[in-house]
Amino acid sequence: MRMRTRAKRALHRALFRGPGLSRVHIVGCARSGTTMLHYAFLAFRGTWLHDRETSLRNTPTGRESLHLLRMRARRPPAFYVTKRNYDWWRDASVERLIALAIEQRAQVIEIVRDPRDVLTSVHARAGTGYYVSTDMWRRSVAAGERVMQALKPHGLALRLRYEDVVAEPLETQGEVTSRLGLSLRDGVTSWAALADNMGRARSLGRMAAYMHKLRNFDPDSIGRWARDDAKRRHLDEALAGPAGPALEAFMARHGY
Numbered sequence: 001m002r003m004r005t006r007a008k009r010a011l012h013r014a015l016f017r018g019p020g021l022s023r024v025h026i027v028g029c030a031r032s033g034t035t036m037l038h039y040a041f042l043a044f045r046g047t048w049l050h051d052r053e054t055s056l057r058n059t060p061t062g063r064e065s066l067h068l069l070r071m072r073a074r075r076p077p078a079f080y081v082t083k084r085n086y087d088w089w090r091d092a093s094v095e096r097l098i099a100l101a102i103e104q105r106a107q108v109i110e111i112v113r114d115p116r117d118v119l120t121s122v123h124a125r126a127g128t129g130y131y132v133s134t135d136m137w138r139r140s141v142a143a144g145e146r147v148m149q150a151l152k153p154h155g156l157a158l159r160l161r162y163e164d165v166v167a168e169p170l171e172t173q174g175e176v177t178s179r180l181g182l183s184l185r186d187g188v189t190s191w192a193a194l195a196d197n198m199g200r201a202r203s204l205g206r207m208a209a210y211m212h213k214l215r216n217f218d219p220d221s222i223g224r225w226a227r228d229d230a231k232r233r234h235l236d237e238a239l240a241g242p243a244g245p246a247l248e249a250f251m252a253r254h255g256y
Contacts, residue, residue, distance in 0.1 A: 015065060016080075016104055021072040023106040024180065025056055027084040027097075027147060029140035030132050031121035032113040033162040036217075038083040039198055040165075043173075043191035044182040046071060046078045053085040055093065056100040077181055089136075089143035098150045107180060108151055110144045113162035114256045115247055117224060119238055120231035130234065134243035141250055161254060166192075166217040192217040 015021060024041070028034045041047045048067055050060070060068060060080060071078035087093065101108050118132050144159075151157035158179055165172045169192035176182065176191075184190075188197055194216050225231040239247055250256075 015060065015068055015072075019077075021068060021078045021080065022180070023056070023104055024079050024081045025084065025097075025101065025106050025108050026082070026111065027088060027108060027144060028111040029089075029113070029118055029137055029144070030086075031118045033111045033165065034083050036194065037109070037111050037160070037165065038081060040191040040194055040217075041079070041081045042197045043184055043188045043193070044079070044177070045185045046075055046182070048078070048080050050080065050082045054082050055085050055088065056082070056097055056104065056106060058082075079180065079182070089140045094143045094146055098147060101147075101151055101156055102154055105156065107156055107158065108147060109176075110148055110157070110159045111162055111165070112141070112144065112159060112254055114222070115141075115250060116226075116231075116235050116256070117162075117222065120225045120228070120234055134238050134241065134247075138243050138246050141246075163222050166221060167219045169217050 016023060024047075026034050026038050028037075038049060041049060048064065048071060050064065059065075064080070068078060068080055088097065097108070100106065115137055118137060119130060119134065121131055122129065148157045148159055158176070160172055160175070169190055173191050177184075191197070196216065225235060238244070
């Protein structure tokens, strides 16, 4: 088993050594749009999406490695796109993420969202009740801040706001393509056409259940908390609690 693990890691290092193949890793608090953003990369030429939550520590599967080698040889640049796992925000995981991102020259993209929508979102697979607690939110955004600060000097950090992605898709798409050197696939007009673009990739979709519904970017998903009395009461309690100062500071810092 140890020999097999060492062999996989050696293959991984060989895959991402030198020009032609890069890794993109998406982080963010749950219910902030990480799955949406991950699948949005289907719009771009030369991208291969790992259709599971994972970490930078995990290596591509054997099948993925073969595809990535072909992509790198046939039409560089090529990008292996992954999304953070559930408890990525733990201290040890954050330190490991930062170290591996620098070692692998991986571009890490954090997506942030108005915490009032995050804290009042219901997970499609979690039954009733709100999915993100104030403690999970606080730990996640603190982890994101650490990662962005550590990777910014290396040119490996990019932060996007969920609201900008869904309401101004062309502008945010341009920001991502200019940073990474991406271009749209033939026949694709925008990364905002998420459901349409995923329809072209029928082998993907394991994480789609993490979203309420597979749909194109939807500006109506912004500010839903304001249209629901129960959600407003829940937020009043959150703002009056121990996490209140952190929530207020985050909203002020990110323009909410």
